[in-house]
Ligand SMILES: [Zn+2]
C-alpha cells in the first residue's frame with residue numbers, strides 16, 4: 058500500500074502483512090500460507106465469499122433467501138457476511154433467518170437466544186420452527202421414548218424437512234447454510250467410508266435442488282440450497298468471528314456424541330497439519346468421484362411424487378419423516394399426525410408476527426407445490442449487472 | 454527469589470467452547486513459572502515456552518477431559534486455535550514461542566457446533 062506509511066515505525070515491523078506490508082500480520086492463512094493483517098484478512102475473506110457467490114451464480118437479484126441459523130459459529134458468520142455482501146454489492150436479496158428448534162433443553166434453547174440476538178444485531182427477520190409444532194415430538198420427547206441410540210437419525214430427517222417447511226412458510230427461493238470446507242471434506246470422507254455415492258455427490262455440490270439424481274431415495278426439495286462457505290476454511294471462520302467479536306454459541310449437542318464424525322474430524326485436522334492442502338484435496342476427490350459416478354449412471358431421474366400423508370416431496374408413498382413418526386406414534390394414537398393444520402396455524406402466526414410479505418399459502422404449496430410445477434431451474438445472476446470487480450487490495 | 458521461583462503474569466483466554474473445560478472461565482490471570490527444568494534437572498532450566506504453558510495449564514487449571522485440550526507431542530489438540538498477543542501463533546513460533554511477562558494467550562476451540 059504505497060503512500061500509506063507516512064508515520065514510519067521506529068522498529069522494523071515484526072511479521073508485516075503480505076498484502077499491505079504496513080501492518081503486523083495476525084493470521085496465517087491455512088489455504089495459502091499467506092500472512093495477513095486484520096483488515097486485509099477481513100477484505101480477502103469477504104471477497105472470496107463474494108466471488109464464490111458470483112462464480113457459482115448462487116442467486117438472482119430479488120431472491121428471497123433464508124439463512125439457516127443455529128447460533129453456532131458458521132451460521133453466525135454466514136448471517137453477518139451475507140448481510141454485509143448484500144449491502145456492499147447490491148445483490149438485492151431479501152434475507153431472513155430460519156432456525157429449527159429441535160426441543161433440546163439446555164442446548165437449543167440457549168443457542169436460539171444467540172440467534173435472537175443476531176436477529177436484532179443484523180436486523181434480519183427470524184422464523185423459528187419447532188419439531189414439537191411440526192411433528193408433535195421434541196427431541197427431548199423422542200430421546201425419552203427411544204433412548205440415545207438412533208436419535209440422530211430422527212433429528213437429521215426431521216431437520217431437513219423442517220428447514221424446507223420453514224422455507225415454504227417464509228416463501229423463500231433459497232436456503233443458504235454455513236457448511237464450510239472442513240465440514241464438506243469431513244462429509245466426503247464419511248460418505249466414502251460408508252460407500253454412499255449418492256450422498257457423496259450431494260455433499261460436494263455447492264448448490265442443490267430436486268433436479269439432482271436421487272437413486273437412493275434421498276429426499277430432495279424444490280427449494281434451492283447452497284453453501285457459500287464451501288471453499289472457506291473453518292480456521293478462518295473462527296478467526297473472523299473472533300476478530301469481529303461476533304456473538305455465537307458453542308456447546309456440543311447433548312444428545313450427539315457423534316464418535317464417528319468426531320474421529321473423522323480429528324483425522325482431517327491431523328492430515329492438514331502435515332499437508333496443508335488436505336481439505337481441498339479431499340473436496341476435489343469427492344467431486345471427481347461423484348463426477349465419475351454421474352457419468353456411469355446415465356442420469357436416470359427417479360420419479361418423484363409426494364408423501365401421501367404430509368405432501369412432502371418423496372420417492373416413496375410415505376416420506377422418511379412420516380415413516381419415523383408412524384413408529385414413534387404407535388401406541389400413542391392420540392397424537393395423530395396433524396401436520397398441515399399445525400403448519401398452517403404456525404404460518405399464519407408467523408405472518409402476523411413478522412409482517413412478512415404475502416408468503417404463498419403453505420397448505421397449497423404443500424399440496425400442489427412439488428407435483429404440478431416444473432422443477433425450478435438454476436438460473437444465472439447475470440442480471441445482477443454491474444457487479445463490482447474485485448477491488449484491489451491497495452484500496453483497502 | 455531464586456531462579457526457579459520467578460514467575461510471569463500471563464493472561465489466558467478461552468473461547469469457542471474451550472472455556473467449558475475450565476469451569477466456564479473465559480479469562481484466567483495466571484502466574485506461570487518463568488523457567489522450567491531441562492531434562493528434570495533442578496540446575497539447568499530453560500525459559501518458559503508455549504509448550505511449557507500448555508502442560509502447565511493442563512496440570513494446574515484444566516478441570517475436565519484433558520484429551521479435549523492436549524494433543525500429540527505436547528501441543529494442543531488439533532482444531533484448537535492459539536493466539537499470542539492477538540496474533541496467530543503460527544506466526545510466532547508456535548510451541549517454541551518464549552513467554553514474556555504480561556503476554557496474552559488465547560485458546561479457541563473450532564470443534565464446537567456449527
Ligand atoms: Zn494488510
Ligand SMILES: [Zn+2]
Pocket residue numbers: 364365366367368369375376377378379380
Ligand atoms: Zn410425509
